[in-house]
Amino acid sequence: MIFDYETLKVIWWAFVGVLIIGFALTDGFDFGVGMMLPFVGKTDGERRVLINSIGATWEGNQTWLVTAGGATFAAWPLVYATAFSGFYIALMVLLFSLFLRPVGFDFRNKVADMRWRNAWDWGLFIGGIVPPLICGVAFGNLLLGVPFHYDDTMRVEYTGSFFALLNPFGLLAGLLSVAMLLTHGATFLQVKTEGAIEQRARAIAIVAALAALVLFVIGGVWIALGIDGYRITAMPDANSAFMPLAKTVTIASGAWMDNYARWPLTKLIPALGIAALVLTVLLSVWRKAKLAFVSSGFAVAGIILTAAISLFPFIMPSSLDPRSSLTIWDAVSSHKTLGIMFWLVLVFLPLILLYTAWVYRVVRGKVTLQHIADNEHTAY
Amino acid sequence: MLPIDEVVNLSRLQFAVTALYHFLFVPLTLGLSWILVIMEAVYVMTGSTIYKDMTRFWGKLFGINFAMGVATGLTLEFQFGTNWSYYSHYVGDIFGTPLAIEGMAAFFLESTFVGLFFLGWDRLSRVQHLMVTFLVALGSSLSALWILIANGWMNNPVGAEFNFETMRMELVSMSDVIFNPVAQVKFVHTVAAGYVTAAMFVLGISAYYLLKARDTAFALRSFAIAAGFGLAATLSVIVLGDESGYTAGEVNKVKLAAIEAEWETQPAPAGITVFGLPNDKTQHTDYAVKIPYVLGLIGTRSVDTQIIGIKDLKKEHEVRIRNGMIAYAVLTRLKSGDKSPATRAEFDKLKQDLGYGLLLKKYTPNVVDATPEQIAKAVDDTIPKVAPLFWSFRGMVFLGFLFLFIFSASFYFLVRKQLAPQRWLLRLALFSIPLPWIAAELGWVVAEYGRQPWTIAGILPTHLSASTLQPGSLYFSLAGFILFYTFLLVVEMILMIKYARRGPSSLHTGNYHWELEEQNKPPTSRALPPIPHPAS
Numbered sequence: 001m002i003f004d005y006e007t008l009k010v011i012w013w014a015f016v017g018v019l020i021i022g023f024a025l026t027d028g029f030d031f032g033v034g035m036m037l038p039f040v041g042k043t044d045g046e047r048r049v050l051i052n053s054i055g056a057t058w059e060g061n062q063t064w065l066v067t068a069g070g071a072t073f074a075a076w077p078l079v080y081a082t083a084f085s086g087f088y089i090a091l092m093v094l095l096f097s098l099f100l101r102p103v104g105f106d107f108r109n110k111v112a113d114m115r116w117r118n119a120w121d122w123g124l125f126i127g128g129i130v131p132p133l134i135c136g137v138a139f140g141n142l143l144l145g146v147p148f149h150y151d152d153t154m155r156v157e158y159t160g161s162f163f164a165l166l167n168p169f170g171l172l173a174g175l176l177s178v179a180m181l182l183t184h185g186a187t188f189l190q191v192k193t194e195g196a197i198e199q200r201a202r203a204i205a206i207v208a209a210l211a212a213l214v215l216f217v218i219g220g221v222w223i224a225l226g227i228d229g230y231r232i233t234a235m236p237d238a239n240s241a242f243m244p245l246a247k248t249v250t251i252a253s254g255a256w257m258d259n260y261a262r263w264p265l266t267k268l269i270p271a272l273g274i275a276a277l278v279l280t281v282l283l284s285v286w287r288k289a290k291l292a293f294v295s296s297g298f299a300v301a302g303i304i305l306t307a308a309i310s311l312f313p314f315i316m317p318s319s320l321d322p323r324s325s326l327t328i329w330d331a332v333s334s335h336k337t338l339g340i341m342f343w344l345v346l347v348f349l350p351l352i353l354l355y356t357a358w359v360y361r362v363v364r365g366k367v368t369l370q371h372i373a374d375n376e377h378t379a380y
Numbered sequence: 381m382l383p384i385d386e387v388v389n390l391s392r393l394q395f396a397v398t399a400l401y402h403f404l405f406v407p408l409t410l411g412l413s414w415i416l417v418i419m420e421a422v423y424v425m426t427g428s429t430i431y432k433d434m435t436r437f438w439g440k441l442f443g444i445n446f447a448m449g450v451a452t453g454l455t456l457e458f459q460f461g462t463n464w465s466y467y468s469h470y471v472g473d474i475f476g477t478p479l480a481i482e483g484m485a486a487f488f489l490e491s492t493f494v495g496l497f498f499l500g501w502d503r504l505s506r507v508q509h510l511m512v513t514f515l516v517a518l519g520s521s522l523s524a525l526w527i528l529i530a531n532g533w534m535n536n537p538v539g540a541e542f543n544f545e546t547m548r549m550e551l552v553s554m555s556d557v558i559f560n561p562v563a564q565v566k567f568v569h570t571v572a573a574g575y576v577t578a579a580m581f582v583l584g585i586s587a588y589y590l591l592k593a594r595d596t597a598f599a600l601r602s603f604a605i606a607a608g609f610g611l612a613a614t615l616s617v618i619v620l621g622d623e624s625g626y627t628a629g630e631v632n633k634v635k636l637a638a639i640e641a642e643w644e645t646q647p648a649p650a651g652i653t654v655f656g657l658p659n660d661k662t663q664h665t666d667y668a669v670k671i672p673y674v675l676g677l678i679g680t681r682s683v684d685t686q687i688i689g690i691k692d693l694k695k696e697h698e699v700r701i702r703n704g705m706i707a708y709a710v711l712t713r714l715k716s717g718d719k720s721p722a723t724r725a726e727f728d729k730l731k732q733d734l735g736y737g738l739l740l741k742k743y744t745p746n747v748v749d750a751t752p753e754q755i756a757k758a759v760d761d762t763i764p765k766v767a768p769l770f771w772s773f774r775g776m777v778f779l780g781f782l783f784l785f786i787f788s789a790s791f792y793f794l795v796r797k798q799l800a801p802q803r804w805l806l807r808l809a810l811f812s813i814p815l816p817w818i819a820a821e822l823g824w825v826v827a828e829y830g831r832q833p834w835t836i837a838g839i840l841p842t843h844l845s846a847s848t849l850q851p852g853s854l855y856f857s858l859a860g861f862i863l864f865y866t867f868l869l870v871v872e873m874i875l876m877i878k879y880a881r882r883g884p885s886s887l888h889t890g891n892y893h894w895e896l897e898e899q900n901k902p903p904t905s906r907a908l909p910p911i912p913h914p915a916s
Contacts, residue, residue: 056499060492067483074480077472084461085847099451106447334550348484
């Protein structure tokens with residue numbers, strides 16, 4: 001192994017981050033388009049323009065979620081076990097809403113009945129808005145800490161409830177996530193569509209980016225002043241294998257700002273989130289569609305990274321029993337597994353990016369009403 | 381706190397429901413994708429448009445099925461964490477890796493290109509589009525490979541060791557996990573079963589058009605490809621039966637004995653019980669009809685290896701459970717701080733039986749204080765109920781031979797150019813469409829029910845693997861799955877039947893039955909040709 005255990009632990013934090021951001025950057029605009037579908041698309045033709053703007057690529061985009069899930073299982077089994085069983089009801093609602101997407105895209109055009117199509121449009125709307133909402137709420141609750149602990153066999157017990165997740169800060173994070181991906185979807189539509197749809201998307205992008213900006217700033221102030229963070233006070237050597245219970249953790253106000261004080265350069269990350277949102281508004285106003293899309297992508301990455309950096313090295317803090325908190329040091333797989341998986345990611349991730357880029361190149365260009373009319377029976 | 385029995389049972393039921401349901405769509409995706417590759421390859425090589433139409437029409441049906449496969453597959457990716465969190469912690473170091481690789485190396489390939497398969501016809505050259513179709517097929521079969529490597533490891537957990545410091549199994553050899561003989565056999569058997577399913581699907585629907593004498597050129601070509609592909613696939617399913625992997629690993633021996641209702645160890649090579657009524661209480665198969673020698677040949681691929689009977693397996697298991705109790709006691713000492721070399725050495729000697737000790741957790745949380753009655757109960761637990769396995773397996777095998785007959789007969793009459801008069805065969809093919817699904821689900825029951833009481837054979841009992849959840853959460857999720865899945869299945873079936881009945885006319889090329897019929901009608905009738913109602 002060319003890397004020691006500690007380095008690999010940090011690298012895996014970055015990899016999981018890349019997969020989550022990859023998911024938000026790609027499937028994020030699919031969710032955004034889903035949210036807008038019943039509103040921006042006024043006629044069946046317009047709705048088909050929206051659907052076909054993402055039709056050929058959304059499936060690959062969703063695979064980022066599947067892969068992020070699999071990679072979390074492989075690299076952070078305790079996180080996968082604890083978060084997924086703890087957020088059980090939320091995860092189930094997320095799954096049920098995701099069911100509506102593959103079938104919605106494929107089944108909608110197969111019956112030429114407006115009630116049928118309308119029903120699937122609302123299904124796609126639910127599949128577009130619920131997942132970002134739940135993912136955002138979950139992230140918000142990670143920053144607050146969630147109530148779980150382990151027994152001596154490392155069996156997790158979670159004492160919270162679904163409704164306890166819907167606290168003010170959690171909901172704020174959920175709304176931020178929705179606004180952020182709505183922005184991303186709206187800038188995407190500016191690139192992929194023309195005419196009335198493009199104009200509506202532009203207006204939505206401006207409003208959503210402003211909303212995301214306000215929510216992000218409120219969230220930042222709240223984290224700095226309002227909620228307590230977590231801090232490791234003692235733990236075994238980061239290069240060794242150890243269990244979460246082997247460390248001590250305190251809860252302290254302002255502890256989520258530790259990393260920004262320790263590595264001042266990281267302040268650029270939240271700054272990037274803010275600047276990119278402002279830029280998204282401006283570029284949309286100036287009708288620079290492609291640049292606005294790139295900018296909203298940076299905003300998405302900046303916002304997610306801000307949460308990750310604030311939490312670092314925590315992944316899932318426990319409010320019930322702070323030393324049970326999961327961190328990148330103790331929630332990980334063995335040195336060997338992390339090493340093998342490292343090489344696999346190094347081989348496959350560039351390949352994935354390469355062929356994904358090729359697919360996007362093939363389907364480049366605007367989707368128009370004319371295109372839908374010409375491909376009445378083959379387009380989605 | 382361990383999950384209560386109700387939660388364990390509901391979690392098992394939910395996993396069975398979601399996995400069996402997902403497996404309604406997987407086999408067709410696995411096989412139909414290759415059939416599309418074959419059809420499109422003929423189109424690219426010959427330039428004959430009918431093969432393009434075939435690719436596109438069967439591709440439409442593929443799409444309806446694929447959407448359901450994607451929707452239901454997500455559940456399985458999440459469910460290990462939501463419902464089997466102790467399992468996820470205990471074996472995630474090994475089990476998570478094939479799942480992650482499946483995502484990166486297979487599912488990404490399949491889902492990135494599947495969109496272009498449907499929407500890329502005008503944007504790609506012929507060869508490029510064929511390559512896209514090929515990558516979708518390759519991705520889906522590779523996906524099955526990695527999932528079955530994970531599943532094979534559950535049945536024969538090689539290349540891993542228990543680490544008492546982290547209280548979990550940890551990876552020792554990735555190549556052992558990948559080249560696990562059980563995984564390899566499972567992969568070939570399962571994938572080939574998928575190919576059979578798709579071949580029967582195409583064969584049966586084509587037979588329907590032939591019976592109705594509609595679009596016969598189209599139907600005959602589809603029928604021919606399905607017959608050839610199906611014959612080859614059925615032969616591989618039968619010859620490379622899953623059972624041949626069952627000699628590897630202790631728990632697979634149990635599975636084999638239970639499938640065959642082998643209560644006693646017979647002198648090699650053992651005879652096979654073709655029929656009988658297995659009775660768990662008396663440990664005897666009533667009215668057994670046996671063929672000598674055959675089981676030994678199939679099960680061990682040799683004439684002199686014994687297949688151990690259930691009664692003897694139980695004796696072995698009692699020894700292992702008693703060793704497991706000692707292993708558990710030593711583990712407790714290790715965890716309380718006594719990490720002397722002597723204690724470690726003692727644990728290393730016993731730890732392969734730790735899982736058998738954990739079986740006692742169901743009866744006594746301390747394991748070490750188990751009474752002889754509790755040990756006897758745990759020993760009984762190590763053998764799954766025999767009758768469900770015995771009958772599922774026989775159902776599967778019977779269907780396998782039926783498929784062999786249908787594909788052979790189809791192939792024979794096709795080559796003799798005497799297919800059209802064989803209406804019985806066409807009807808048989810049509811009505812056999814659902815049967816490969818039944819065979820596949822029976823196969824799942826044999827493989828997974830047969831592994832009980834373990835999630836990881838010999839290492840982690842099922843009742844310890846489940847998440848400690850509230851029963852209410854499980855009733856909510858189970859009800860949600862049943863409602864959603866039933867609704868989606870009804871919608872899927874309606875669409876599938878609608879498009880299958882409409883046939884290639886649904887491509888709107890103007891060259892097929894319903895559209896030609898429309899053209900021949902007097903111009904006053906401007907309405908679309910009637911889409912046959914699924915219920916009619």
